[in-house]
Amino acid sequence: MNLEEETKYLxxxxxxxxxxxxxxxxxxxxxxxANIIQSAQITKQxxxxxxxxxxxTLTSVLLEKAKKVIAIELxxxxxxxLQDRFKLYENFTLIxxxxxxxxxxxxxxxxxxxxxxxxxxxxxxxxxxTPIITKLLEEKVKVQSxxxxxxxxxxxRLAQIPGEKNSGAITYCVxxxxxxxxxxxxxxxxxxxxxxxxxxxxKLVIRKQAPVELENEALFFKIIKASFMQRRKTLxxxxxxxxIANKETIxxxxxxxxxxxxxxxxxxxxxQFAKIANYLNSH
Numbered sequence: 198m199n200l201e202e203e204t205k206y207l208x209x210x211x212x213x214x215x216x217x218x219x220x221x222x223x224x225x226x227x228x229x230x231a232n233i234i235q236s237a238q239i240t241k242q243x244x245x246x247x248x249x250x251x252x253x254t255l256t257s258v259l260l261e262k263a264k265k266v267i268a269i270e271l272x273x274x275x276x277x278x279l280q281d282r283f284k285l286y287e288n289f290t291l292i293x294x295x296x297x298x299x300x301x302x303x304x305x306x307x308x309x310x311x312x313x314x315x316x317x318x319x320x321x322x323x324x325x326x327t328p329i330i331t332k333l334l335e336e337k338v339k340v341q342s343x344x345x346x347x348x349x350x351x352x353x354r355l356a357q358i359p360g361e362k363n364s365g366a367i368t369y370c371v372x373x374x375x376x377x378x379x380x381x382x383x384x385x386x387x388x389x390x391x392x393x394x395x396x397x398x399x400k401l402v403i404r405k406q407a408p409v410e411l412e413n414e415a416l417f418f419k420i421i422k423a424s425f426m427q428r429r430k431t432l433x434x435x436x437x438x439x440x441i442a443n444k445e446t447i448x449x450x451x452x453x454x455x456x457x458x459x460x461x462x463x464x465x466x467x468x469q470f471a472k473i474a475n476y477l478n479s480h
Contacts, residue, residue, distance in 0.1 A: 200254060201225040204389055207252050213274050215390055220322030221272070224254050226387035229346070229398065236380045236400050237318050237344040239263050244310045246340070248296050248319035248329065251275055253282050259318060260286050267308060269296050297328055301338040317343040323392070326351050327367050330401075334374040335418075343375070343401040352379055352397035360466040366425040369467055370418065373408060375401035409471035416441075417474040424462020424470075432462040442477055450476050 204223050208214065215221035224230065233255065239245065239262040250256045250268040252275065259266045265288045270276055276293045283289045290308065292299075305311045317340050321329055326347045333343060347355075355371045356379050357364040371377050383396040411417050423439035424432055432451070437444045450473055451458055465473075 199225075200227050200230065201389070204252060204254065207278065208389075211274070211278050213278070216272055216274075219272055220324045221251060222388040222390060222392050223252055224320055224346075224387060225389055226383065229381070229383050229387050230255060230258055232381050233318065233320075233344055233346065233398055234258055234262060236398065237316055237342065239316065239318075240314075242314055244308075244313050244315045246315060246317045248317065249322060250279060251320070253279050255318060255320060256283065256289075260289055264288060264313075265290065265310070267292065267304075267310075269294060269299065271295050297325065297332060301333075301336060305339060311339065315340045317345075319343075320346045323348045323351075323394075330355070331367060331370060334370055334401075337374075341403060343403070344380075344398070345401070346383060346396050346398050349382060349395040349397040352399045355399065355401075360464055360469075364463065366418075366422050369421050369470065371401060372467060373404075375403050377401050409467055410475075411471055412475050413478040416478055417471060420474050420477070421462070421470055424465070430461070431459050432465070433458060435462050446477070446480070447473075 204225050215223060239259065241264055243263045245259050245263045245266045247256055247259060247266055247268045250270055256266060256268055256279065260283065267290045268279060269292045270279060271294065273293065276291065279291055305315070317333065354363055354365050354368055356377050357368050359369045359372050378400050380398040380400055383398060385391045385393065385395055387396070420436060420441060423441055424435045426439065427435055430438070433444050433447045436442050436447050448458055451460065454469065454472060
């Protein structure tokens with residue numbers, strides 16, 4: 198049975214439909230599933246945390262390839278299907294919670310997997326992609342990699358070099374904590390129901406060491422976020438409006454760095470933001 202037939206069978210059997218409020222689209226493309234599994238480089242030593250398993254399309258393959266799968270699902274309808282479908286698998290754990298409210302350190306402790314190789318695999322709902330990625334990275338969840346399917350437009354922004362066109366505050370966050378790579382573009386015909394946009398499979402390999410030296414990580418990200426809050430504003434206005442530093446201080450820093458006073462924050466590299474943060478932290 199191919200994935201499309203299997204998905205239609207499950208939808209009919211359980212009398213369900215995709216929950217638009219939760220951004221559900223069911224994956225029906227075998228090639229995409231194979232690519233996600235392959236790019237995540239899953240072995241029998243790996244613990245997989247799957248976010249939003251839905252009907253269990255990816256889950257069924259993950260259970261065969263990995264040591265253990267911990268699936269986090271919010272939708273109660275899906276919980277019933279997943280429990281029914283995978284009840285005979287001893288390496289399957291299901292958690293009925295909102296991923297944004299999960300304490301991952303506590304989860305790893307409760308599951309007794311803190312010192313094991315953990316990878317995240319997810320077909321993320323478009324509407325909460327950025328908050329989920331930000332949470333996983335900023336909370337420094339102890340995983341080796343994050344392999345995700347997300348909206349192509351978002352993937353393009355994440356993969357962009359910080360400071361170049363289309364980069365956003367999330368771009369700096371992704372590049373600071375990980376090395377992002379785009380795996381494949383997924384046409385909208387790969388889903389039921391068909392979304393209006395294309396998707397992208399992307400892998401974030403978590404860095405062991407930060408790419409820039411920082412005295413105050415929180416200040417660094419505060420400066421970046423302030424710079425992107427009002428994209429059309431200059432860096433001087435962005436930082437002074439958010440009370441991070443007064444205009445004269447920022448002017449001095451820009452002069453020292455040989456940068457024009459009318460520069461906009463979104464054009465700065467990660468290294469330039471790091472210099473500004475370290476200067477403000479020590480003065």
